[in-house]
Amino acid sequence: MSLSLIEGSLLVFVIVCAIGTALLKNTLAAVIAFAAYSLGISIIWLVLQAPDVGLTEAAVGAGIMTILFLIALANTVNRDTDRLFESIRWRTVAFVAAFVLVIGATVPSLPAIGDPTAPVVGGEVTQYYLSNAYKETQVKNAVTAVLAAYRGFDTLGEAVVVFSAGVVALSVLRREVFT
Amino acid sequence: MTALALQLELLTTHYNYYAVMLLLGIGLYTLVESPNLLKKVIGMNIFQTGIFLFFVTLAYRTGGNPPIVTDGGGPYVSPLPHVLILTAIVVGVSLTAVALALIVRIYSEYGTLDEERLEELYYD
Known part of the structure; x- marks a missing residue:
């Protein structure tokens, strides 16, 4: 474009x-x-x-x-x-x-911006998600489907990171609760 | 075609990648140069968003719709880089929170956030 x-x-x-x-x-x-x-x-x-x-x-x-x-x-x-x-x-x-x-x-x-044949947009993975996400997960938003279903473990890891960040922040500040 | 004309043509088709370059440069400059620890964290965040812009630009296709699949919709942009960047944004915030907690603690121990002053105090 x-x-x-x-x-x-x-x-x-x-x-x-x-x-x-x-x-x-x-x-x-x-x-x-x-x-x-x-x-x-x-x-x-x-x-x-x-x-x-x-x-x-x-x-x-x-x-x-x-x-x-x-x-x-x-x-x-x-x-x-x-x-x-x-x-x-x-x-x-x-x-x-x-x-x-x-x-x-x-x-x-x-590749040029917006090129439909670029590896990411035209690639097999993208096409798989777009054509199968609704059928396999019943979620219309492909981003949500990939986030919560296909890459669910990734999102679990993300939650672990957020939790550890909270624990680290508390221990660095030597507090027991966020106030 | 001369090298300059080639560069200009690249600028019209690859402009976002040049913005990515500039944002990475500005973020790195702040990270290296600012004496204030808090501003270093801001620099790190600018560097991060530069990388996010790279990913989201790779996902874009001309005339594409957001990847919310409906009958007869499309073409869609690629959902996968969006997912990766969503995760990266949240991880980036966690990283910032820990860095800021460390900064608050450093300030309560040493009473300054200036890099050179901290070095002096540390080695005294």
Whole structure:
């Protein structure tokens, strides 16, 4: 597909928000810029026809994540800063640019965006899920079918990760309950 | 075709992958460069979303509908990368929660979140 106006402006918006997050010196300002970034990216998921990912990103990425950052900020320190932006360190920029160029060298070998014959979209696995998910699981949403049925153990593992994160957070903070 | 024209043509068909590159770069820069531990965690999250964008872009097909299968609907985008990214988002939040808990604890022990100051305090 060619770049639509809405997707182009969303991509510019998230990249500007990301640069703002990276350079804002005040931590609270950076957290707010990151929340705007998450919201922008959740709309990009909708444009890319991934409503499940978009909803999760809006609820979890923009919602819960921001709350976690704000709670952490309330329990630590947010110094008044003399300047709005941090100064850019060019040595690190050069290192990151080298990394980005190495990643960028792989871009020409990727299939074009939206190509129906690309390995992921046209591949056997995708076609299997799309044609059999409803028959085998009685769930119309193929994402839910794969998440809860075909890759159910994966989701169980995810639940284990969330549980361990809760246990670790409690033990690191030396508390017995979240209050 | 010259190299520049080739690059421009790639930009019109592969634009999301270039956004992925930029987001990975910005995330890595924040992760490496910011002296504040909390901002390092934000950088890690930006790096993660860059990878999510890569996966969801791979799942996209032109004119595709969301993978909610109905009679006569379609073509659909691929559901599998969406599932993987859903799992990755939740795991990313767990990771952030643990990192922030560690940060709160570090602050209560050392009274600072500045990387260099922490190093001094640790070796004293």
